[in-house]
Amino acid sequence: MQAKPVGGYCRISDADLADIRRAVKAGVLTPEEAAHEERKGVLRQREDIETLAGGAPIKWYEDNNLSAFKRNVKRPDFEQMVKDLKAGRICGILAYDIDRVYRQPRDLERVIDIYETSKEPLTFKTLSGQNFDLTTSDGRFSARLFVNIANKSSEDTRRRLIRSNVAKAKKGQSHARGLVFGWLDDDPSKLNPETASIRKKAVEKYIAGDRVATIMKWLAGENVINIATGKHFTWGGTKAMVLAPRNWGIRTYNEEIIYDDANEIVMGDWEPIFPTLDTWYLLQKLKGRDAKNPGEANVSYLLTAIARCGRCGATLKGHPKWKKGERTPGYNYNCNKQRPEQCGGLSIDGPQLDALIQDLVWHQVLRASKQKQVPEGAEPWSGEVELAEVEGEITELQALWKAKKVRAASYVVALDDLNARKNELLADRAYHSVPAGTRSITQELLSHGWGNLSIERQRIIVRNVLRAALIHPANSRGGRFDPDRVEPVFHTA
Incomplete structure (x- = not known):
């Protein structure tokens, strides 16, 4: 019968990784050379564990580049090794040193429970020369003592690091690690003109009314790659980029804004994309806009819930037209009898209604733009x-x-x-400094019209001009589109 294998556990220590990363940052090692060094460290551990095994079969477990101290870090191979030990698939654990396996006392206690209740003899050996044999009371005592010391050492290091980081934050020193989209690869304190302009435009699109998902699609359409991942921006990555205080040069720590002794926001030592904080404060007013208006999240048609039924007053909803079981490019706005107060007896051609309303609103936009976008006699801010x-x-x-x-x-x-x-x-x-009636008028809108605007930004413009578009019943069925059926309801003031 073949002997059970013993578990061989390998993990590069946090200190080793820190040395390698410092070497990369200093330019001593390239990222490829750093990965090679990490791998060499694991291979050296394997050689030492093979010597410790004395020819016994080994089942390998490897959690490279994963902390054994941080509570929120899951080590897949460590968890699998514990399961295999408990199930009797391995007969013990071998490691270069105990701190490669444990830095949290709770992880050690899970394994000690298995050793104390096992009906079969188990081994636990390291190359440290100390007695950590978990099958004996003295070994368990030594292991508990050492892991607690190692845990305290990690805690002390963490506290020193936090103090250092907070001190740097209060001085405005950059917190950027690795590549940051919008800044130079070799100097994250300097803007990269090409990518910074993309990042700025993404923020401006959000302020103008685009949802995060729409900006993400725009980035993908422009084939913009997130240099931190080497892939297109995800929804979360897009949101983080748009809302990042770094865009305005604001220094944060643990996502909290840092204030100096005079209670002023601490500005970082890197070039900001936006030189003033005006748009930052405006963004705070707009954040969470999608969550506050969940009904807007999946709207596909310009006048859904803006157009209203002239019979019952209910809002109309856009629906695609179907022909012979296939969806066509056309669509209608219908009154759907989903609730008792809805009549469900009115419909109008969607593209023609959209064109009519866009033309009407466009004239209002042009008139506002000629008034320099700031109506005379605007109400002063009350705050x-x-x-x-x-x-x-x-x-x-x-x-x-x-x-x-x-x-x-x-x-x-x-x-x-x-x-x-x-x-x-x-x-x-x-937010108040931009008049409500012309808030959505941008140079992009005036230069390119409706074509380049997302559906949500088009809807913002329409809503700023119209309270509703009342659709009256048709005089006859199947007739041509009749503009007289449409009654625009403007905002009174």
Whole structure:
């Protein structure tokens, strides 16, 4: 009968990986050479474990480039090794050192439970020269002691790293690691003119009304590659790129904006895509727009829910036309009898209605553009007084803190609340500075018309001009499109 194999576990340590990554950053090693060095480290561990096995068969488990300390990191081969040990498919574990296998006491205890309850003799050996034999009480004691020490060492390193990173963040030092789309590959503090312009346009599209999914499709259509992954941008990657504070030069840590001692946003030491924070505050007003308007997420037709039935007043919905079981390019806007108040007895040709409304709205857009996009007598922003009050409260709170008249916990909570309200007001002011009736008028719209705009941006423009388009019943069935059936309902003010 063939002897059971023993599990051979290999993992490059965090310290080794850190040395290799520093060498890559310093230009001593290329990424390809670094990968080769990592592989050589694993192969050296295999050679040592084969010596430790003394000719016994080995089943290999390898979690290269994975931390044994971080709780949120799953090590697939370690988990499989534990399962195999518990099921009796291997007769023990061999490793270069115990810290290659465990850095968390809870992982060690899972394996100790198996050793203590196993009905078969199991082995546990390392090349460290210390007694970590989990089949004995002394070995288990040594293993527990060493893993706890290793865990504390990792915790200490983590704390030092956090302190260092926070200190760098407060100085505005760049947090970029690796390649960042929009900045130079060899110097992430300098903008790459070509990719930075794409990133800027993506943000502008979002502000103008495009959803993240639409921007993602635009990037794919332009064959834009995310240099961090070597692939097209995903939905999550597109959203992260558009909303990243880095675009405005804002320094963050753990996704939180860093403020200096004067309660001003800390700016990073890299070139921003947007030189001022105006669009940043505007973006804060627009974030979550898709979630607030879930009904807009999958709209495929320009006037769905804008056109209304002239009989019952219900909103019309676009539906494709079918002929002989096949979908045609045409579509209708129909009143669908889905609820008791809907009559379900009205329909109108979609493309012709869209063209009529687009022509009507276009004239309004041109008229607004000739008025320099800023109507005379625009209402002043109503939040100036509150903004001044909030800024005054922040100043008073800081003075109390410097005078040691307020506790740290109370100061932090109050300052966070005041900063949050201040940012809300600044976002509202930025949004108000663009008049509602002409908010969607952009140079792109004026230069190229409707053709290059996404359906959601077209709908924003239509909604800014029209409250609704009332569709009256036709005088006869199957007749030609009658523009007189369409009654536009404009916003009163």
